Amino acid sequence: MNSYFHKKIEKNSQQVNRYIISLLYGKPDDLYEAASSYIHSGGKRLRPLMVIKSCEMFNGSRLKALPAAAAVELIHNFSLVHDDIMDNDEIRHNIETVHRKYGLPLAILAGDTLFSMAFHVISYQGMKNKIPYENIVQMISKLSHACVQVCEGQALDVSFSKNKEFPTEIEYIDMINKKTAALFQASCALGALSSGAKNKDVKNMDNFGKNIGIAFQLIDDLIGIVGDPKFTGKAVGNDLREGKKTYPILLALNTANEGDRQSILDVFGKRTSSEKIKNAVKIISALQIEDKVRKKAISHMKIAEKAIQNYPDLEPKKTLVEIANFIVKRSR
Numbered sequence: 001m002n003s004y005f006h007k008k009i010e011k012n013s014q015q016v017n018r019y020i021i022s023l024l025y026g027k028p029d030d031l032y033e034a035a036s037s038y039i040h041s042g043g044k045r046l047r048p049l050m051v052i053k054s055c056e057m058f059n060g061s062r063l064k065a066l067p068a069a070a071a072v073e074l075i076h077n078f079s080l081v082h083d084d085i086m087d088n089d090e091i092r093h094n095i096e097t098v099h100r101k102y103g104l105p106l107a108i109l110a111g112d113t114l115f116s117m118a119f120h121v122i123s124y125q126g127m128k129n130k131i132p133y134e135n136i137v138q139m140i141s142k143l144s145h146a147c148v149q150v151c152e153g154q155a156l157d158v159s160f161s162k163n164k165e166f167p168t169e170i171e172y173i174d175m176i177n178k179k180t181a182a183l184f185q186a187s188c189a190l191g192a193l194s195s196g197a198k199n200k201d202v203k204n205m206d207n208f209g210k211n212i213g214i215a216f217q218l219i220d221d222l223i224g225i226v227g228d229p230k231f232t233g234k235a236v237g238n239d240l241r242e243g244k245k246t247y248p249i250l251l252a253l254n255t256a257n258e259g260d261r262q263s264i265l266d267v268f269g270k271r272t273s274s275e276k277i278k279n280a281v282k283i284i285s286a287l288q289i290e291d292k293v294r295k296k297a298i299s300h301m302k303i304a305e306k307a308i309q310n311y312p313d314l315e316p317k318k319t320l321v322e323i324a325n326f327i328v329k330r331s332r
Contacts, residue, residue, distance in 0.1 A: 149177075
């Protein structure tokens with residue numbers, strides 16, 4: 001990531017964080033401390049940035065985009081809090097997860113607060129920023145549909161973990177299309193709607209966001225296998241140890257010979273030695289799984305870029321393309 005792009009992301013992140021924190025206040029204090037925990041812990045805020053740039057592509061202002069940008073990030077944080085509860089995770093972004101720090105009842109309430117606040121921000125702040133009523137209705141509809149898809153995707157992921165069989169590639173892509181891509185899709189559509197863009201433009205941004213979201217999750221899955229623990233905060237091959245049926249593991253099992261396949265399965269979902277995990281990761285690396293996953297992610301990035309290719313090459317579009325490139329190239 002070049003320094004100029006890094007600064008752009010950092011500046012946007014700080015502004016979005018300030019805006020969200022200004023909204024997350026009330027009594028009792030510990031509820032709002034829990035709800036804002038992951039906001040304070042940092043993050044690139046790619047989804048809010050995509051909202052803002054999708055709005056600016058159609059001559060909308062950053063001010064008009066901020067309610068939708070905040071709403072998307074609030075929903076994302078809601079999903080993280082509840083995901084951590086379901087997975088019983090203890091650490092996220094190198095800090096204690098909300099349910100570990102504040103207890104399970106307050107964590108559930110914090111997630112519910114984030115969810116509810118998202119729709120309040122779009123409706124109340126959207127009207128204050130003079131977004132037309134009919135656009136606000138469409139934005140609420142888009143975001144609520146995305147929330148349903150996220151829940152469906154999460155349920156599919158849970159069913160994969162319970163099933164002894166591994167999902168097919170088609171089933172897996174369908175799951176991440178809902179669990180992850182739906183919110184990227186909503187981000188770009190909400191940005192366009194914030195600006196008052198035409199329906200065809202909203203559909204194009206919808207398509208862009210969907211494919212970037214799929215690419216994002218594919219690379220996230222890859223990092224779950226080969227990511228550097230110094231940056232991920234998790235041990236090498238964490239997804240193997242946790243028994244997560246991700247795309248790189250699917251590919252590896254479908255590609256490996258019988259001996260190597262068994263070596264991967266011997267550590268999958270098991271609290272085994274780090275040496276055995278490292279050996280399984282080496283097997284996966286030797287199968288060139290990283291190249292195959294990145295190739296798949298790039299194919300979705302190209303579909304995304306095609307959706308916006310006819311728009312002027314001005315700064316908002318250029319930033320969206322930069323985000324797309326950053327997503328498929330990232331290694332942490």
